[in-house]
Amino acid sequence: MDLQTIKERIAVVQNKREYLLSLLEQPNLGVLRVDVNQALEELDELVDEFKRTIPETGN
Template sequence: MDLQTIKERIAVVQSKREYLLDLLEQPNLGILKVDVNQALEELDELIDEFKRTIPETENN
């Protein structure tokens, strides 16, 4: 897999973050709120790790 493909896939994953934030705000989520919160934390960690691995100068 080339770097451009990885960047495109990361961009798709980052776009899903907003959906998770919206889902987290739902009042009827119940115990699933814990899972959504965990997904957000893991997503943020993955994005941070990507940014550390592929510095911004290479992201362009």
């Protein structure tokens, strides 16, 4: 897999974060709120690790 493909996939994952945030606003989420919070934390860690590993080069 080339670097551009990886960057595109990371961008797709980053866009899913907004959906997870909108789920947290649902009053009837119940115990799934814990899973959504966990997903957000792991997604943020993944993106941070990617940014540390492959820093943006201004392209």
